[in-house]
Amino acid sequence: MKKxxxxxxxxxxxxxxxxxSQKRHIPLRVSGFIEADDIRPGSRVGGRVKQxxxxxxxxxxxxxxxIELEPYDLLERRAEAIAGLAEVKAQHEELVAGFxxxxxxxxxxxxxxxxxxxxxxxxxxxxxxxxxAIAELHLADxxxxxxxxxxxxxxxxxxxxxxSADELDTANTEMQxxxxxxxxxxxxxxxxxxxxxxxxxxxxxxxLKQAEAALQLLKNGSRKEDIEQAAASVRKAEAFLSTIEDQxxxxxxxxxxxxxxxxxxxxxxxxxxxxxxxxxxxxxNQLWVRCYVPENHLDIKVDQKVDVTIDSYPxxxxxxxxxxxxxQAEFVPRNVQTPEERSKQVFRIKVRIKDKDKLLRPGMxxxxxxxxxx
Numbered sequence: 482m483k484k485x486x487x488x489x490x491x492x493x494x495x496x497x498x499x500x501x502s503q504k505r506h507i508p509l510r511v512s513g514f515i516e517a518d519d520i521r522p523g524s525r526v527g528g529r530v531k532q533x534x535x536x537x538x539x540x541x542x543x544x545x546x547x548i549e550l551e552p553y554d555l556l557e558r559r560a561e562a563i564a565g566l567a568e569v570k571a572q573h574e575e576l577v578a579g580f581x582x583x584x585x586x587x588x589x590x591x592x593x594x595x596x597x598x599x600x601x602x603x604x605x606x607x608x609x610x611x612x613x614a615i616a617e618l619h620l621a622d623x624x625x626x627x628x629x630x631x632x633x634x635x636x637x638x639x640x641x642x643x644x645s646a647d648e649l650d651t652a653n654t655e656m657q658x659x660x661x662x663x664x665x666x667x668x669x670x671x672x673x674x675x676x677x678x679x680x681x682x683x684x685x686x687x688x689l690k691q692a693e694a695a696l697q698l699l700k701n702g703s704r705k706e707d708i709e710q711a712a713a714s715v716r717k718a719e720a721f722l723s724t725i726e727d728q729x730x731x732x733x734x735x736x737x738x739x740x741x742x743x744x745x746x747x748x749x750x751x752x753x754x755x756x757x758x759x760x761x762x763x764x765x766n767q768l769w770v771r772c773y774v775p776e777n778h779l780d781i782k783v784d785q786k787v788d789v790t791i792d793s794y795p796x797x798x799x800x801x802x803x804x805x806x807x808x809q810a811e812f813v814p815r816n817v818q819t820p821e822e823r824s825k826q827v828f829r830i831k832v833r834i835k836d837k838d839k840l841l842r843p844g845m846x847x848x849x850x851x852x853x854x855x
Contacts, residue, residue, distance in 0.1 A: 509774075509778050509850070509851045509852050510848050510849065510850050510851070511772040511773060511774055511830075511848070511849050511851065512772060512846065512847070512848050512849075513770045513771050513772035513773075513846075513847055513849065514770070514771070514843075514844060514845065514846055514847065515768055515769070515770055515791075515834070515841055515842065515843055515844060515845045515846075515847050516768070516769055516770070516771055516843055517740075517763040517764050517765050517767060517768050517769075517843040518763070518764040518767045518769075519743065519761055519762070519763060519764075520737060520738060520740065520761075520762045520763075520764055521758030521759075521760065521761050521762070522547070522734055522735070522736070522737055522758065522759070522760060522762070523734065523753070523756060523757050523758045523759045523760075524550060524731045524732065524734055524753060524755065524756075524757075524759070525728075525731045525755055525756055526550075526555075526728045526731045526732065526755055527550070527752075527753050527754045527755035527756075527757065528550040528551055528552075528553060528732065528752070528753060529550060529551040529553075529750065529751070529752055529753075530548060530549075530550060530551075530747050530748065530749050530750060530751045530752075530753060531549045531550055531551045531732075531749060532548070532549045532749055533547075533548050533745065533747050533748060533749060534546055534547060534548065534549070535547050535548070535742050535745055535760065536742065536745065537742055537743065537744060537745055538741065538742060539741070539742045540739075540740070540741050540742075541736040541739070541740060541741070541742060541762065542736065542739050543736055543737065543738050543739050544735055544736060545735065545736040546733055546734075546735060546736075547734045547735065547736055547742075547745075547759075547760055548733075548734040548745075548747060548759055548760065549732060549733050549734070550731075550732040550733075550734075550753065551732075552729065552732055555725060555728055555729050555732070556729070558725050559722070559725045559726065559729060562718065562721050562722040562725050563722060565718050565721070565722075566715070566718040566719060566721075566722050569711065569714040569715050569717075569718045570715055570718075572711050572714070573708070573711035573712055573714070573715050576703035576707055576708045576711050577703070577708060579702035579703060580699045580702065584699055585696070585699045585700060588692065588695055588696040588699050589696055591692050591695075591696075592689065592692045592693055592696050595685065595688050595689040595692050596689055598685055599682070599685040599686060599689055602681055602682050602685050603682060606673040610673055611670070611673045614666065614669050614670040614673050615670060617666045617669070618663070618666040618667055618669075618670050620666075621659065621662045621663040621665075621666040621667075622663050624659045624662065624663070625656070625659040625660050625662070625663045627659070628652075628655045628656040628658070628659040628660075629656050629659075631652050631655065631656070632652040632653055632655070632656040634652075635648050635649050635651075635652040636649060636652070734759060734760070736762065737762075738762070738764050738766065739764070739765070739766055740762040740763050740764045740765055740766070741762065741763045741765060742760060742761070742762060743761040743762065743763050744760070744761040745759070745760045745761070747759055747760075763843055765836075765839070765841075765842065765843065767833070768833070768834045768836055768841050768843070769804065769831050769832055769833045769834060770789060770801070770831070770832045770834065770847045770849055771829065771830075771831055772829075772830055772832065772849050773811065773827035773828065773829055773830070774806075774827055774828050774830055774851065775826075775827055776810065776826050776827065776828065778851065779806075779828055781803055781806065781830065781851055782803065782806070783803055783804065783805065783806055784802060784803065784804075785802070785803045786800065786801070786802055786803075787801045787802070787803060787832060787849055787850060787851055788800070788801065788849075788850040789801040789832065789834055789847055789848065789849055789850070790847065790848045790850070791840075791841065791845055791846070791847050791848075792845065792846045792847075793840075793845055794840060797840075799834050799835060799836065799841070800834070800835045801832040801833060801834045801835070801849060802832065802833045802835075803830055803831070803832055804831050804832065804833045805829075805830060805831035806828060806829075806830050807828045807829040807830065809828075810826040810827065810828055811826065811827055811828070811829060830849075832849050834847075
């Protein structure tokens with residue numbers, strides 16, 4: 482009986498083990514290799530290489546200078562842009578400030594001067610001026626009559642041979658001079674009596690109007706349109722200077738992140754085109770595994786957390802997150818190994834890995850456990 486009971490116990494244990502093995506969950510594991518984002522910085526301006534400060538395999542930090550290009554004429558263009566900006570700024574400030582008080586005072590004095598002249602022309606000569614002109618005419622007439630009388634006497638004496646020809650010439654000259662003086666004084670008196678001509682008054686009015694308009698323009702200051710145009714010129718000059726400054730900054734190719742130099746083939750003196758990558762940097766802060774999941778296990782989602790194991794660290798489990806699931810099926814690549822159904826279609830996924838201790842490197846073999854490890 483004991484033997485039979487023992488056989489029954491053993492048989493029951495075998496049956497339980499068989500049922501348990503059939504119902505036991507086998508986690509899905511897919512394999513791949515660790516990869517890193519490949520960043521390829523360059524310059525937007527291009528030019529001749531001045532110096533190369535890196536080499537392949539070198540670790541760099543964000544902000545490190547990698548490659549520097551020759552400035553060519555950018556420094557001179559920047560100096561020209563700075564001078565141009567200073568010029569238009571000065572013009573804008575002058576328009577905003579308006580005209581100086583000295584300029585306004587000068588314009589007011591000119592208006593007052595022209596007003597006085599116009600008043601003088603309208604009023605005409607004063608009575609005192611006319612009286613003075615009459616007196617000067619009387620004096621000139623007396624001088625003329627005296628010279629005429631003297632000339633007649635000398636002429637009589639010359640006929641009697643009592644005066645010389647020189648004396649006669651002198652008397653004739655004095656009489657002609659006094660006659661001319663009398664004529665000038667008479668004309669001056671006529672002009673005073675006639676008064677100012679209408680044309681002179683009109684001209685004086687026009688000059689006064691012009692001076693008053695110039696004074697009002699100074700008082701009003703610069704026009705709003707002129708100030709806005711000057712401000713636009715300042716903005717234009719600032720934008721041009723900013724463009725030159727940005728181009729000068731582009732002469733220095735800076736590491737955009739922490740990483741490792743994967744490839745660089747430049748030497749000083751080489752020519753680099755604009756917007757052309759000049760160096761390849763592996764971003765080991767953004768590591769991920771590319772792997773392929775069989776179609777019958779495509780029950781994973783983006784942002785799903787998974788475990789990742791690395792051959793180099795068999796006793797350590799890394800945390801991963803599914804960041805991409807392909808929408809289109811592919812055939813199994815040769816370098817991908819899955820535990821089952823390798824001949825069926827698969828879907829590519831991308832799993833980001835957290836590596837706080839900086840242990841992982843691109844190229845390491847990795848296993849992604851999609852439904853947890855055993």
